[in-house]
Amino acid sequence: MLLMARWWSPFVAACRRRYGDVFTLRNTVMGQMVYLADPDDIKTVFAGDPRVFHAGEANSMLGGLLGDSSVLVIDGDAHRERRRLMMSPFHRDAVARQETTMAEIAAENIAGWPVGTPFAVVPKMSEITLEVILRTVIGASDPARLAALRDVMPRLLNVGPWQSMAIAKPHLLERRPWRRLRECMAEADRLLYAEIAERRADPDLASRTDALAMLVQAGADDGTAMSDKQIRDQLITLLVAGHDTTATGLSWALERLTRHPQILAKAVAAADSGDDEYLDAVAKETLRARPVVPDVGRIIKEPVEIAGYRLPAGVMVVPSITLVHSSESVYERPEEFDPDRMVGATLSPTTWLPFGGGNRRCLGAGFAMVEMRVVLREILRRVELATTTEPGEKIRLRHVIFTPRRGARITVRARRDRGDLGVFGHAERDELRPNR
Template sequence: MPPGPRLPAVVQTLLWAVAPVKFGKACMRRYGSLFTVRILGFGEVVYICAPTGIRRILRDDAGNFDAAAANESIRFVVGGYSLLMADGAAHTSRRKALTRPLHGDNVAAYVEVMVSIAEQEVRRWRAGHRVRLLGSFQRVTLEVMIRAVFGITGSARLSRLRELVPRLLDLDPVIILLPSARRDFGGFGPWAGFQRLLREVDRIIYAEIADRRAQLTADPASAGGDVLSILLGRGQDRENITDTELRDHLVTLLAVGQETTATQLAWFFERVLRAPGALQRVRAAVDGEDWKVLDAAIHEAIRTRPATLDIGRIAVRPWEYGGYLFPAGTMFAVSLGLLHSSSELHPEPEIYSIERFFPAEPPSAHFLPFGGGSHRCLGASLAMVEMRTIISTILRHVRLELAATAPERVMAKGPMLVPRRGAEVVVTENHLLSGATPAGPVRE
């Protein structure tokens, strides 16, 4: 195996769980772009941080690797029919089913709902008050998922999901890393509590599926443009789609999309507000509807402060790279976060600069915000439209200042890398509360 830290596995696991960015960067500085760490629950994990190795795993030699097996630790959340738990033909089929509702006109149709939800949240912000943007964006992105993507509008179900989903996604790392901890212990402990939450969330989702099936059977023309309605419409032509499959698709979208987008939005404002001239440039882009500049600003925020660090893959046959012959069963961490922080690829990587992505973008191999290959994030289009819309809506209505001069430190919260203080800002003006009329919504 490639070299790596000699610390005991328990110490490496602690560093990996508590300070993954610092730990990863320290290893990369000492051992280069190919190194091995030891993580309890996973064993030896080989980190790959160079463009050539990442391209080979995600694209050129993708058939040598199993993405689903690397996600096995979250099967108990997303379910066996999740896109994350599939490879080969099953993955292709499930991805095809989800492509239509998550791209093109369907995503554009969600914009008005996104604007309405963002404005509703902004009305809570009073001039002179401090706001932790991470919490605000978690509420906004959850509401977008429930209303625009799931299509759930019943007040009782909406209200209950608003309460349950944040608790469901706040997973105890112990039950992810240690399967032995997934025991009931007479109804006590983190696993028992998680199971109770999951059962109630599932009950709401299955009730919504049943109601929507009945509605579409009675009136096929009543189908909406949300993901669930589109999948159910597909199911009428394909009788083998099951409620369990639908449930797993919806929970996967929640687990992967909601928290990631909220975290990335929080980091966007934390970074832009600290970069001289960046805020003015982004405001001008929003006013002029120059989405290329806004996208460049979003991408640079993703590069400097990613919401997650790595993508897992497991070799299904021997694979040669970097002078090593890795046996089947080797687990790899494809570290996009470390790739994006490489000083060789991105000079002065800690500095936030929109110019890295505008007018010219870096080579595609140097920046992979949504992964690559056949397993590239299916919700990338939705995430970008959602971030453009929410950022534009906020900048049209409010003026924000930093609550503290020191940059916020990265804190690991499960798989998410969040701002330690929640991207805390001070609201200096709120035109929504003063009656000012903003410009129209962002367009895709």
């Protein structure tokens, strides 16, 4: 556990070199974990019977924060039904309607970046992605409540190891050392329940495009609509799963680009010309080379055979994202950052898996990829990034996320004079994307 907490990636990589593509770790917190690094073995897990492979149970330590009805911590029929109700905000058309808002939020934030002074970009990315979630997912519009959510959510989402203990064991919240976390959670709940009540009373509910409005309406026709508590649990889940992860992915993208001048120049040209395909490739290659989440887990409920081994019930099987993404048998020169490998590529769900896979693949994967592309485009079109010859930033494990150790420090050399930028921070769509 200590080795994983400090050196997760190099530790599991060393285990793979010594033991092969399947090995067992005995973790004092997670129990017996069987790591899988072969895409064929991972396919067995992702395509397996959800009644046998329980991802919700593997995520149970998050229940204290997310709630017991969160789509991340439930399994079986309950998970399938909850996931169905949550699909509509993440359909392609629904996500496309949010692009302008994403661009507007990014442009406003970028305008305040310092010029000529190095700064850590992780906090800036967190501000952008939190604002995107608050306005497109929750749909908060009341100024006072929006300000309160901006204040409380970072404090709730950026808890340290000490606070995480109480999330894994909620009874600790009743004790003095965790009182502040309990108060923070209560304040977040108060604000979210107020948003839910406002949405239910909105006479124009059907015309709203935020995810909360869609969740309130979901299942109303067939009698499976969610309660306020269930909607609250999904909102917290979307905040936790969709805020920090996307911000970290964007930060890694900038960290990588500033260390590869030719790729940066190509990305700038793509942003200027509206070449979304190349910006998508940058995002995909970033998530391959620097996956935000190192692995995913499934607790097996009955004995199964995987990778030639008969595994007993109760074991957690762990498809390793980092090991697959860094495998020479899967990617040629995996240590190189090369977005061109992603242009026009058909990616297998067991060889490119930053969002997990199977019936538990991240609901917001499409939303996150669009957000990464839009925010990268706004950054590259608005500021000139300085390149650096410094070594790449090392990885730091924060909770279950791999973040840049120094916060992805960048320098904005100058602001770019772009007369064609429109009201929302981008040129007219017909000019940007003539083939759309």
